[in-house]
Amino acid sequence: MPDGKPDLSGFYESQGRGANYGLEEHAGATMLPPGQGIVVDPPDGKLPMQDWAREELKSRQTPARGYDDPTAHCVMAAGVPRGFYVPSPFFIMQTPTHLVVLFERMAWRQIPIDPKRRHLPDTVRLWQGDSIGRWEGDTLVVESRNFNGKPWLNEAGEITSHALTVVERFTPVNANTIIYRATLTDPLVYTRPFTVEVQFNRDEKGEMLEVACHEDNQDLQHMKDVKDAGIGLEKK
Amino acid sequence: MQNIRGFIVCAAVAAAVCLAAAPAVAHHAFAAEFDADKPIKITGKVVEMRWSNPHAWIYLDVAAANGKTERWAFETGAANGLFRRGWRKEDLPAGTVLVIQGWQARNGSNTANAGSITFPDGRRLFAGSSNPNAEK
Numbered sequence: 001m002p003d004g005k006p007d008l009s010g011f012y013e014s015q016g017r018g019a020n021y022g023l024e025e026h027a028g029a030t031m032l033p034p035g036q037g038i039v040v041d042p043p044d045g046k047l048p049m050q051d052w053a054r055e056e057l058k059s060r061q062t063p064a065r066g067y068d069d070p071t072a073h074c075v076m077a078a079g080v081p082r083g084f085y086v087p088s089p090f091f092i093m094q095t096p097t098h099l100v101v102l103f104e105r106m107a108w109r110q111i112p113i114d115p116k117r118r119h120l121p122d123t124v125r126l127w128q129g130d131s132i133g134r135w136e137g138d139t140l141v142v143e144s145r146n147f148n149g150k151p152w153l154n155e156a157g158e159i160t161s162h163a164l165t166v167v168e169r170f171t172p173v174n175a176n177t178i179i180y181r182a183t184l185t186d187p188l189v190y191t192r193p194f195t196v197e198v199q200f201n202r203d204e205k206g207e208m209l210e211v212a213c214h215e216d217n218q219d220l221q222h223m224k225d226v227k228d229a230g231i232g233l234e235k236k
Numbered sequence: 237m238q239n240i241r242g243f244i245v246c247a248a249v250a251a252a253v254c255l256a257a258a259p260a261v262a263h264h265a266f267a268a269e270f271d272a273d274k275p276i277k278i279t280g281k282v283v284e285m286r287w288s289n290p291h292a293w294i295y296l297d298v299a300a301a302n303g304k305t306e307r308w309a310f311e312t313g314a315a316n317g318l319f320r321r322g323w324r325k326e327d328l329p330a331g332t333v334l335v336i337q338g339w340q341a342r343n344g345s346n347t348a349n350a351g352s353i354t355f356p357d358g359r360r361l362f363a364g365s366s367n368p369n370a371e372k
Contacts, residue, residue: 063342066268074290088316104316105290209316216288219311222347226269229343 001096006138006172009094011206014180015199016085022156023047023196038085040181041195048191053159060157067227069152071106073220074213077127078106079151080144080166081182085198091208099133099140099170105211111142120146125162127151140170161188176202270349274340278308278348285328287315294350296334310336310350 001007018026018035025037025045039045049057059065071078078086088105099111107128115134124130129144149162164186171179178200185193280296294310312318328334335354341347354360 061268063268072290088314105314209319211289211314211316213289216286217290218286218288218293218309219290222309222311222341223269225345226341226343 001094003096005096005135005140007094008092008099008140008170008172008178010202010204011089011091011208012178012200012202013089013206014084015201016087017198019085019196019198020082020087020154022154023158038196038198039194040197041183042192047158048194049159050189050191053189056159057157060152060159063226063229065157065227067223069155069157070150071152072223074217075127076103076105076107076213077151078103079127079147079153079160080109080129080131081168081180081184081196082106082151082153083109084180084182084200085154085196089203089206089208099142102208104208105213113140119143122146125149129164129166136169138172142166142168142170144168159189160184160186163188176204178202269341270339271342272339274342275337276340276348277335277337278310279333279335280308282328282330282332282334283307284330285325287318287325290314292318294328294334294336294353296336306346308346308348310338310348312350 017038019038022035023037023039024035024047026035037045039047042048060068066072083090083101083103083106086103086106088103090104090106091102093100093102097113099113101109101111103109109128109131111131111133113133113135115132117132119132120126120130124146125148126146127148127150130146131142131144133140133142135141143165144167145165147160147162147164149160149164151160152158153160164184166185167183169179169181171181173179179197180200181195181197183193183195184190278296278298280298283295283297286293286295292312292315294312296308296310298306298308300306313321332355336348336350337352338348338350341349352360
């Protein structure tokens with residue numbers, strides 16, 4: 001870039017390593033697709049969940065709760081960092097003052113690159129949070145807060161709350177590869193911060209396609225039927 | 237481990253469709269919606285393939301044991317993901333006979349998550365199932 005910073009712009013696909021079905025390493029036996037795990041801290045790769053959060057997670061994986069994932073309702077503001085490991089590509093557009101990420105299947109994010117900028121008042125709560133970026137050498141560091149606590153971290157139902165803050169680090173390691181790290185701090189859900197890492201691969205020939213999630217949505221009624229059946233089973 | 241969820245189909249016919257490996261896509265948890273303990277194998281005729289959202293669906297008419305015809309619905313991957321793997325609308329005209337293996341919905345309806353599809357000529361397509369036990 002003219003300002004001497006790396007240009008992250010381009011079409012990318014993330015090596016999500018199955019994180020959309022669980023951030024921890026998990027086998028197929030869980031019935032969610034298997035995943036290699038993307039938690040790099042704590043070193044054991046386990047989410048440091050509080051006890052109540054583990055119970056809530058189990059609940060979200062029952063037939064009565066699968067309907068509750070906002071993205072199943074085409075709420076495309078997937079939160080942070082889910083958009084970066086959902087198995088769908090994204091396009092990064094960078095200027096000296098902004099990084100804009102257009103996710104094919106999820107809502108866009110706009111990230112002002114301005115270390116002097118201040119976060120929104122605490123009363124303003126957003127699905128994607130309020131993000132501010134700054135450069136540390138060749139790494140773009142983005143701090144986000146002001147979340148509303150509604151997004152699920154993935155289809156497994158992993159949890160964050162409105163107390164979440166996220167620090168993301170976009171580090172280009174060559175012309176076509178970015179190492180992405182996100183450290184999540186949420187004292188209402190977790191006993192300590194944790195960090196996930198995925199790799200973004202640039203595809204110069206990649207092309208974004210249109211997504212019209214609401215149009216002719218066949219899933220929602222089915223999920224509602226399953227939910228109702230699940231609730232019925234619970235009552236028996 | 238999304239790379240193992242892709243599947244490459246290169247049929248030994250001139251009109252073969254070669255599908256590049258791609259991650260499966262889904263908007264919701266398989267575990268909550270489908271039952272991995274209810275594997276099914278259904279043969280029927282395509283009524284319609286809906287390139288709908290957030291997932292495409294294939295509807296089959298199936299001859300039941302009582303002589304009647306049952307309508308089954310199979311969830312596949314998201315339309316964009318199928319397109320990138322080489323699927324096209326014209327690939328499944330009405331009347332095409334298919335054998336679909338998948339997992340039935342937890343509510344016991346004639347609804348399932350499609351794991352694999354076999355065409356009459358033997359070609360097999362990976363349907364983008366959310367189930368980890370789906371064909372690799």
